[in-house]
Amino acid sequence: MQQYTNYSLLQHNTFQMDVRAALYVEYNSVDELCKFLLSQEFENHRNKFIHIGAGSNLLFAGDYSGLVLHSAIRDLAVAEDTREHQLLRVGAGYVWDDFVAYCVGHELAGVENLSAIPGEVGASAVQNIGAYGVEVCDVIERVEAIDLQGNPRIFTKEECQYGYRDSIFKKELRGQYIITHVVYRLMKSPTFKLGYGDLRARVEAEGEPTLSAVRKAVTAIRDSKLPDPKKLGNAGSFFTNPVIPSEQYEVLKTQYPDMPSYPIDDTRVKVPAGWLIEHVGWKGRALGRAAVHDRQALVLVNKGGATGKEVMQLAHRISEDIYAQYGIRVVPEVNYIQ
Ligand SMILES: Cc1cc2nc3c(=O)[nH]c(=O)nc-3n(C[C@H](O)[C@H](O)[C@H](O)COP(=O)(O)OP(=O)(O)OC[C@H]3O[C@@H](n4cnc5c(N)ncnc54)[C@H](O)[C@@H]3O)c2cc1C
Known part of the structure; x- marks a missing residue:
């Protein structure tokens, strides 16, 4: 098991957030994990911990004052x-x-x-x-x-x-x-x-x-x-595609005939979040050092040195604009870590 304090998470999140974890623990086996979970060290951090994978769906708001756990079980x-x-x-x-x-x-x-x-x-x-x-x-x-x-x-x-x-x-x-x-x-x-x-x-x-x-x-x-996260920090699709009642979609379609949809069942359809983002005018636009990718509106990117809070602010602005125009709530797929 490896254990580090004040540990840089830069290599552990694809948004390339330069943040630190108070404690980082990586275990190699189920046995090691179980022993750690029963330890005083874990007890001390039980109230604030997160288990990460490769950090490709995480957005750290800033330094993480708790414990970050990672698995090195690779059999x-x-x-x-x-x-x-x-x-x-x-x-x-x-x-x-x-x-x-x-x-x-x-x-x-x-x-x-x-x-x-x-x-x-x-x-x-x-x-x-x-x-x-x-x-x-x-x-x-x-x-x-x-x-x-x-x-x-x-x-x-x-x-x-x-x-x-x-x-x-x-x-x-x-x-x-x-x-x-x-x-x-x-x-x-x-x-x-x-x-x-x-x-x-x-x-x-x-x-x-x-x-x-x-x-x-x-x-x-x-x-x-898709932008390569090693060159341009991102976490893939930032929002999930919203699922809305078919009735709401039929009303919207009279106003926006080119709005695409995919049926989920008899009563619900999925609307591509990328289309919504593009049609409220955010594709390719930036807010500070956070931006919407110019080829893929569903991907928010770190242009370099952006903080998690900046990306969250951008996401919030986009989501509010979509709600104001279409009455549809888009929800982040990316996990916010505060
Ligand atoms: C460029 C790019 C493209 C992408 N394309 C797609 C795509 O096409 N489809 C898609 O579905 N996703 C896509 N994603 C999102 C991402 O790849 C997935 O969500 C992936 O599963 C995240 O894996 P991770 O190991 O990085 O998990 P993390 O981001 O580290 O964690 C994700 C969640 O899983 C939890 N977790 C991680 N490991 C464990 C564990 N062992 N036990 C319990 N909980 C755990 C974390 O706490 C967190 O809640 C893309 C991301 C990027 C950057």
């Missing part, structure tokens, strides 16, 4: 192998995209559309990451976690209550469990999902679809659209 093992599928049990600290590369390299299907999403395995199960028509809950079998008293618990997929970028770990169990391993079900014969954007055209340009062709195409599309 990967086959938990079950049948003719149709493999269950893979993966440590929470495993880099998500390395896991996707492993699956594609072993001809295991299910996560190829989720290529190149920053972050680690543990957070994938918290955030229910999604892209190109696939959500990680489609392949999650179970989640292994430890409560703050050091007791293990296994959550079935149903118990995780997955929804759009949502899970029980973001709601009633927020901050109450630490995920140590995730078990994924990968299929041996792929069912390709190529219906999003120009994915099909790109994949088929290479010939018959393969897992590696999908991975390559998804990575290329993402590279062309």
